[in-house]
Amino acid sequence: MAAAAATLSLEPAGRSCWDEPLSIAARGLAPEQPVTLRAALRDEKGALFRAHARYRADAHGRLDLARAPALGGSFAGLEPMGLLWALEPERPFWRLLKRDVRTPFVVELEVLDGHEPDGGGRLLARAVHERHFMAPGVRRVPVREGRVRATLFLPPGNGPFPGIIDIFGLGGGLLEYRASLLAGKGFAVMALAYYKYDDLPKSLKILHLEYFEEAVNYLLRHPQVKGPGIGLLGTSKGAELCLSMASFLKGITAAVIINGSMANVAGTLYYKDETLPPLGSNLNRIRVTKDGLKDTLDVLNCPLEGPDQKSIIPVERSDTAFLLIVGQDDQNWKSEFYANEISKRLQVHGKEKPQIICYPKAGHYIEPPYFPLCKVGMHASYSMPVIFGGEPRAQAMAQVDAWQKLQTFLHKHLGGKEATIPAKL
Numbered sequence: 001m002a003a004a005a006a007t008l009s010l011e012p013a014g015r016s017c018w019d020e021p022l023s024i025a026a027r028g029l030a031p032e033q034p035v036t037l038r039a040a041l042r043d044e045k046g047a048l049f050r051a052h053a054r055y056r057a058d059a060h061g062r063l064d065l066a067r068a069p070a071l072g073g074s075f076a077g078l079e080p081m082g083l084l085w086a087l088e089p090e091r092p093f094w095r096l097l098k099r100d101v102r103t104p105f106v107v108e109l110e111v112l113d114g115h116e117p118d119g120g121g122r123l124l125a126r127a128v129h130e131r132h133f134m135a136p137g138v139r140r141v142p143v144r145e146g147r148v149r150a151t152l153f154l155p156p157g158n159g160p161f162p163g164i165i166d167i168f169g170l171g172g173g174l175l176e177y178r179a180s181l182l183a184g185k186g187f188a189v190m191a192l193a194y195y196k197y198d199d200l201p202k203s204l205k206i207l208h209l210e211y212f213e214e215a216v217n218y219l220l221r222h223p224q225v226k227g228p229g230i231g232l233l234g235t236s237k238g239a240e241l242c243l244s245m246a247s248f249l250k251g252i253t254a255a256v257i258i259n260g261s262m263a264n265v266a267g268t269l270y271y272k273d274e275t276l277p278p279l280g281s282n283l284n285r286i287r288v289t290k291d292g293l294k295d296t297l298d299v300l301n302c303p304l305e306g307p308d309q310k311s312i313i314p315v316e317r318s319d320t321a322f323l324l325i326v327g328q329d330d331q332n333w334k335s336e337f338y339a340n341e342i343s344k345r346l347q348v349h350g351k352e353k354p355q356i357i358c359y360p361k362a363g364h365y366i367e368p369p370y371f372p373l374c375k376v377g378m379h380a381s382y383s384m385p386v387i388f389g390g391e392p393r394a395q396a397m398a399q400v401d402a403w404q405k406l407q408t409f410l411h412k413h414l415g416g417k418e419a420t421i422p423a424k425l
Contacts, residue, residue: 135184153183160226162414169236170380172196209271229253254413316349327362331389359398363390
């Protein structure tokens, strides 16, 4: 039997930023004692996420997740952060999102005696830890300037800081968690809404690039943003919008495109006297897997053929430096094909070859570190659960690496100071 005084310790103690690694250790166990560790987290809508793993204490009754492999459970092997990246929702098809970055996610960790399959062993120790989305000193400034609806996050200090506009994909609203975390790394980051938020349009049928131009100009004029240009960061439809911004607008020095499309999708894009129609699609190409899930990978037409060529974003007009991040198991659309075509198009027109980073077994949503994989989820376009792809461990590795790489790239091209704390798995 274990001594009564088992303890669970976390470093940093009490609180940390969501993208920071956490060390987890237990003391005061019996020598070689089998234990189960459990993690639980509730999102702001009350949905519960859980993970568990089985371990064995060492000869001194100690257990350090940086040294001891998990023997099974939600994951196996040496995975110091597995209890976070392997979290799974009790509700099917539920994606973990942070909606209010001013409050932390609270993670509860427990050590239970034994390896009972339902984790029904006696509770030996527990700890509660806050995972924050704003580093100390980061400032959150709501923006309602002209038509622009956004939130600006400023690092501590006086600046000026390199400026970034951060844009998410379909679903609308305003997601701030990536912008707020990046502001802790020395960037002034504006999370930009573009539909289904405040008084913005309710649908994507028509988008005007002038709206995004207004956001670029707002950021460039801001006294705490250093010029002469800014950076863009986008995922999915947001990445495709970043590609269009870099192609048509001035003042954009660097852009990080995460699983973006080479063509305009889902609605018509207007800028001055130019129009990009949406890429054609055919819902009859949705396949149903043996598990009854919808596979939408082939729904969009190939942009290289026929009238669909009119939807291609003219990246060759851009002098922006590009970093294209690709999940090779993206089942939402053909991100790797699009990245390679973007690269070809730039090079044919004598532009700089973009940096492309491909992550095997990573899916559509490449998030900041430690967000659990959303392999299957509700799709805003199809209003049904679709496969987004990815394998949990590969996704976790990709997210840690991509977070570091995109910061290095943006600091290099926007001339900021590196203030990164390396995320580790």
